[in-house]
Amino acid sequence: MKPKRRSVLAAVCAGAAGSLLATAVSAQNLDQVLTQGERRITIAQESQQRVDDIVNQTRSLTDQFRQVSREIEGLEVYNALLERQVERQESQKVDIRNSIDQVTVIQRQIVPLMDRMIEGLDQFVALDVPFLAEERRNRVEELRNILERQDVSVAEKFRRVMEAYQIENEYGRTIEYYKGMLEVGGVEREVDFLRVGRVALVYQTADGQRQGVWDQRAGQWVELGSDYRNRIRQGLRVARRQIAPELLMMPIAAPEDI
Numbered sequence: 113m114k115p116k117r118r119s120v121l122a123a124v125c126a127g128a129a130g131s132l133l134a135t136a137v138s139a140q141n142l143d144q145v146l147t148q149g150e151r152r153i154t155i156a157q158e159s160q161q162r163v164d165d166i167v168n169q170t171r172s173l174t175d176q177f178r179q180v181s182r183e184i185e186g187l188e189v190y191n192a193l194l195e196r197q198v199e200r201q202e203s204q205k206v207d208i209r210n211s212i213d214q215v216t217v218i219q220r221q222i223v224p225l226m227d228r229m230i231e232g233l234d235q236f237v238a239l240d241v242p243f244l245a246e247e248r249r250n251r252v253e254e255l256r257n258i259l260e261r262q263d264v265s266v267a268e269k270f271r272r273v274m275e276a277y278q279i280e281n282e283y284g285r286t287i288e289y290y291k292g293m294l295e296v297g298g299v300e301r302e303v304d305f306l307r308v309g310r311v312a313l314v315y316q317t318a319d320g321q322r323q324g325v326w327d328q329r330a331g332q333w334v335e336l337g338s339d340y341r342n343r344i345r346q347g348l349r350v351a352r353r354q355i356a357p358e359l360l361m362m363p364i365a366a367p368e369d370i
Contacts, residue, residue, distance in 0.1 A: 219266050223259070226273050230255045233276060241326055243283075243307045244290065251276055284310050289351035294333070296322055306347045312362040316344045325363045336363060 234252045237245075258264055258272055287308050294303045294315055303315040313326040314336070323344050324335040336344075340363060347360045 222266060222270060226259060226269060229273050229277070230259065233273075233280065236280070241307075241310055241313045241328060243305065243313050248280075251279070283307070287347075287351050287357075289348050296324070296335075304348055306344060306351055308347065308360065308362055311364050314340070314344050314347070314362065316341070316348065320345060 230252060233255070234249075237248045237252060255273055255276060258269055287306075289304055289306050291302060292305055293300055294305075295301075296303065296315075296317060301317055303317050306312075306314050306316070314323060315325075315333070316323040320341060322335065323340055324333045325340075326332075327334045343361050346355075346358075347362065349355045350357055350360065
């Protein structure tokens, strides 16, 4: 009976050993499966990360492309604008060259014209009522000097000539007084001159005792009587702005017969 028990016990032991071996093999296979699963997950995660990186790069490139495209469109519009500006500038250059050529011609014509205008102004001052004679002659002489200067532009020369004409024109519609020296009764005396436009030029001595008027026809001074003393004194006060303007009774020559 003992040999059978030993056989059974051996069989049981063998079965137990087989079960343990099977269990060990199953555990090893499970570990391998888990390890492979983890590797697959890792690989999948790495792949997904690469995909995400590619997507991000693609989006970044797309955004850059759109930005560059907008910049290109803006540059195209800007270049088109510059081309139109260049075309206009070329047209303006042609106009400026034509204007320069015309200015040269005008300068050749206007310089002799200004010379004639100055000569005419000089003759006018010489023939006009002799008020502020030295000042007006100096103005004409200054115009002659300016006309000969190379450092003064033609435009400035013309402006100065026109300014002188404007001053002479203003004399005809203004009233003024000024002091000066005049020979009265054979003696050089300081007098007050009164100019009323260009129709009357009178004087009165400082003491108010003697007065006279310029006779344009005779080209000389004519002494006036005491009847004009207060009239001239009143006119001087108006010119000095000491009283309000009012009607003045001045000795005026009758107009010449035509």
